[in-house]
Amino acid sequence: MRRLVFYVSDGTGITAETIGHTILTQFEGVEFQTVRIPFVDTVELARMAVAKIEAHVRSSGLRPILISSVINPDITAVLSESGALVLDVFAPFIAPLEDELGMQRSPRVGKAHGLVNFDEYEARINATNYALSHDDGIDVNYAEAEVILVGVSRSGKTPTCLYLALHYGIRAANYPLTEEDLEKQELPHRLLAYRARLHGLTIDPVRLAQVRETRRPGSRYAKPEQCRWEVAAAEKLMRVERLPWVSTTNSSIEEIASKILSALDIQRHMY
Amino acid sequence: MRRLVFYVSDGTGITAETIGHTILTQFEGVEFQTVRIPFVDTVELARMAVAKIEAHVRSSGLRPILISSVINPDITAVLSESGALVLDVFAPFIAPLEDELGMQRSPRVGKAHGLVNFDEYEARINATNYALSHDDGIDVNYAEAEVILVGVSRSGKTPTCLYLALHYGIRAANYPLTEEDLEKQELPHRLLAYRARLHGLTIDPVRLAQVRETRRPGSRYAKPEQCRWEVAAAEKLMRVERLPWVSTTNSSIEEIASKILSALDIQRHMY
Numbered sequence: 146m147r148r149l150v151f152y153v154s155d156g157t158g159i160t161a162e163t164i165g166h167t168i169l170t171q172f173e174g175v176e177f178q179t180v181r182i183p184f185v186d187t188v189e190l191a192r193m194a195v196a197k198i199e200a201h202v203r204s205s206g207l208r209p210i211l212i213s214s215v216i217n218p219d220i221t222a223v224l225s226e227s228g229a230l231v232l233d234v235f236a237p238f239i240a241p242l243e244d245e246l247g248m249q250r251s252p253r254v255g256k257a258h259g260l261v262n263f264d265e266y267e268a269r270i271n272a273t274n275y276a277l278s279h280d281d282g283i284d285v286n287y288a289e290a291e292v293i294l295v296g297v298s299r300s301g302k303t304p305t306c307l308y309l310a311l312h313y314g315i316r317a318a319n320y321p322l323t324e325e326d327l328e329k330q331e332l333p334h335r336l337l338a339y340r341a342r343l344h345g346l347t348i349d350p351v352r353l354a355q356v357r358e359t360r361r362p363g364s365r366y367a368k369p370e371q372c373r374w375e376v377a378a379a380e381k382l383m384r385v386e387r388l389p390w391v392s393t394t395n396s397s398i399e400e401i402a403s404k405i406l407s408a409l410d411i412q413r414h415m416y
Numbered sequence: 417m418r419r420l421v422f423y424v425s426d427g428t429g430i431t432a433e434t435i436g437h438t439i440l441t442q443f444e445g446v447e448f449q450t451v452r453i454p455f456v457d458t459v460e461l462a463r464m465a466v467a468k469i470e471a472h473v474r475s476s477g478l479r480p481i482l483i484s485s486v487i488n489p490d491i492t493a494v495l496s497e498s499g500a501l502v503l504d505v506f507a508p509f510i511a512p513l514e515d516e517l518g519m520q521r522s523p524r525v526g527k528a529h530g531l532v533n534f535d536e537y538e539a540r541i542n543a544t545n546y547a548l549s550h551d552d553g554i555d556v557n558y559a560e561a562e563v564i565l566v567g568v569s570r571s572g573k574t575p576t577c578l579y580l581a582l583h584y585g586i587r588a589a590n591y592p593l594t595e596e597d598l599e600k601q602e603l604p605h606r607l608l609a610y611r612a613r614l615h616g617l618t619i620d621p622v623r624l625a626q627v628r629e630t631r632r633p634g635s636r637y638a639k640p641e642q643c644r645w646e647v648a649a650a651e652k653l654m655r656v657e658r659l660p661w662v663s664t665t666n667s668s669i670e671e672i673a674s675k676i677l678s679a680l681d682i683q684r685h686m687y
Contacts, residue, residue, distance in 0.1 A: 146517065157674035160434050167431065168509045171487070171521035181683065183674050210516065216442070230516050237508035238439045245481065245501050246417065250442035269669060270627075273575045277548075304544045307578050311669065356541075398540060398582065403428035403454050412452065 147176045149207040151198055153224060154214045155186040161214035161234055178207065185215060191223035198227045216252045268314035276306040279318035287318050287339050292409060294319040295336070295383075296346035297327075297375045298366075299356045301393035301401065305346065308398045309405070313413045327378035332386055344405050345383040345390030350376040352394050420478040421450045422469055424495060425485045429454040432485035432505055449478070456486060462494035469498045487523045539585035547577040550589035558589050558610050563680060565590040566607070566654075567617035568598075568646045569637075570627045572664035572672065576617065579669045580676070584684045598649035603657055615676050616654040616661030621647040623665050 150169065152161045158181050169177050180201060182194045202209050209229035215221050216235060225231050243249055278284050280303055287293055292315060294302045302319035309317040326333060336343060348356075350372040357367035365371055383390045389408035393401055406413065421440065423432045429452050440448050451472060453465045473480050482500035486492050496502050514520055549555050551574055558564055563586060565573045573590035580588040597604060607614060619627075621643040628638035636642055654661045660679035664672055677684065 148517070157670045159670055159674070160431075160438065163431050164435070164505060164509075167485075167487070168506055168513065168521075171523060172513065172517055172519060173522055175517060175519075179683075181678075183678060208516075210513075214438075216438070230512060232509050232512060234435060234505075235439055238435075238503050241501060241503060242439065242443065242481075245479075246419070246443055246446055248443060248446075250439075251444055252442055266668065270572070270575055273578065277574070301541070303548070304541055304582060307544065308582055311575060311579055311582065397537065399428045399430055403430070407452075407454060412450075 146174065147178065147207055149201055149205055149209045150177045150179045151182055151194075151201075151209060151211045151229065152179065152214075153182045153185055153194055153211055155216060155220065156183065156214070158183040158214065161212045164234055165212040165232075177210075178205070185220060185224075186217070188219055188223055191215075191220045195223060195227045198229060202228070218252065265314070269311055272310035272314045272316050273307065275316040276303075276310040276318070279316075280306065282320050284318075285320070285335055287335070287342075289316055290318040290339065290342055291315050291411065292317040292344060292405060293336065293339055293342050294344055294346055294405075295322055295332070295388070296390075297322050297348075297353070297379050299353060299360065300346045300348040300379075301398075302346055304398055305393075305401050305405070308402050312402070313406070313411075315411070315413060322375075322379050322382070324375075327375060327382065330378070330382050330385065332382070342409065343386075343388050344409060345379070345388045346401070347376060347380050347383070347390055347392050349392070349394040417445065418447045418449065418478055420472055420476055420480045421448045422453055422465075422472075422480060422482045422500065423450065423485075424453045424456055424465055424482055426457040426487060426491065427454065427485070429485065432483045435505055436483040436503075448481075449476070456491060456495075457488070459490055459494055462486075462491045466494060466498045469500060473499070489523065536585070540582055543581035543585045543587050544578065546587040547574075547581040547589070550587075551577065553591050555589075556591070556606055558607070558613075560587055561589040561610065561613055562586050562682065563588040563615060563676060564607065564610055564613050565615055565617055565676075566593055566603070566659070567619075567661075568593050568624070568650050570624060570631065571617045571619045571650075572669075573617055575669055576664075576672050576676070579673050583673070584677070584682075586682070586684060593646075593650050593653070595646075598646060598653065601649070601653050601656065603653070613680065614657075614659050615680060616650070616659045617672070618647060618651055618654070618661055618663050620663070620665040 152158045152165055154161050185191050185194050198209055211227060211229035211231045213224055213231060214234040239250055294305060296302050298321045306317035306319050309315040354367055354369045354372040361367055391401055391404045423429045423436060425432050456462050456465050469480055480500035482498060482502045484495055484502060485505040510521055565576060567573050569592045577588040577590050580586040625638055625640045625643040632638055662672055662675045
């Protein structure tokens with residue numbers, strides 16, 4: 146079975162797409178062909194979106210499903226004329242919340258991923274610059290770090306720091322455990338003052354060897370026994386030092402970031 | 417008026433939080449105190465979440481709202497005993513989709529941001545490494561780039577490339593337009609072969625001067641007249657060369673990324 150799925154939004158459509166993806170994967174065996182129609186924030190653009198949907202339906206002969214995260218009721222009304230099964234991400238929440246709060250909502254467009262103020266944007270950009278300048282032990286002044294990730298080389302520290310910066314505006318540094326640290330079974334002294342901000346990352350050694358082999362083929366660095374030794378020594382060190390740590394092997398970047406925030410008890414709104 | 421809001425999820429809770437944030441901002445004047453309870457993926461953990469919610473309600477005296485993106489019906493049943501107004505992100509979609517598709521869903525946990533396979537994770541990590549090594553004209557071999565951002569220094573190229581990499585697994589490079597490029601009003605020759613992948617970024621010159629001043633106080637680089645000249649010359653060049661371009665001044669990173677994908681007609685699933 147095949148179906149056409151349109152993600153229509155007055156903003157980027159990321160929210161509609163994320164929810165739609167989760168729901169649709171629960172219908173196994175159905176092949177969904179998806180089309181993204183973002184930034185539909187006027188009635189005029191809604192009419193154009195409907196025309197686009199109708200054209201797709203004509204040329205494919207498939208029945209359409211429309212997943213909408215449009216907030217403006219006038220635009221939603223136009224979209225409902227498309228003939229698609231319309232699933233509205235926000236609508237089911239409105240009535241129960243209006244009841245609970247005893248007031249009417251005032252629709253405002255694209256709050257999820259848009260129209261952010263300068264401060265938010267700047268916090269994210271500054272945090273990204275911080276992550277880049279405090280990556281891989283480049284700048285080892287950690288006074289301003291909110292999170293310092295430690296782990297062996299290629300355990301996933303850099304992408305995680307960048308994710309924390311881009312999404313939460315968190316200043317995240319990372320320090321790669323050296324062979325010397327691992328042999329001495331000691332954290333470097335400069336990290337000790339920031340113990341409450343330290344979080345470990347580890348990775349399956351077989352996986353690590355694959356990643357390193359792609360990076361530096363044939364090197365000692367990528368050898369399975371070297372990776373096994375480094376990972377075992379790093380995990381032992383993190384246990385002894387009682388650092389919270391998480392394995393990146395079977396996790397998405399979102400999950401890793403979320404676990405770090407929980408472990409360090411950082412409550413931060415996601416941008 | 418104040419209310420307690422709990423975001424409960426079997427995964428990271430990002431989806432629940434994004435939707436909740438959009439809805440709640442439509443109720444002006446209400447102060448929402450939010451608590452994130454992620455990774456609730458067993459009945460046991462659901463009972464602990466309920467206990468946590470009850471404790472918060474007791475100590476604050478506030479009425480609770482629970483926004484849930486839990487997929488497993490057994491866990492949802494436990495959460496509904498919390499006494500909170502439960503708003504389920506996915507539930508309203510299930511019945512209409514089961515009707516439309518004539519089949520039952522098979523609930524699978526945490527698909528939105530979790531349990532991803534190695535290939536997806538690797539695509540994102542590789543794209544991030546690509547963005548880092550092709551940032552700011554470091555590596556100017558663009559043969560493998562899917563997107564090449566051009567713009568003046570500090571127009572927002574680096575965060576946008578990293579966002580495209582982390583979220584879509586897209587290999588995005590960036591090239592900072594030099595004074596020489598701007599004076600000659602020509603794109604560098606090495607970019608011309610990849611014209612279809614070029615996308616411009618621009619920024620309000622007043623804003624640019626602020627950003628640069630923070631970076632290099634008192635420099636010629638940060639002077640308002642220098643910024644005005646660079647931005648005007650860059651925008652002229654992009655118009656002449658017919659590059660699609662977008663201003664980063666009043667946009668979120670999500671919006672910028674989404675517009676670039678639309679302009680270059682890249683249909684890519686977000687991880």
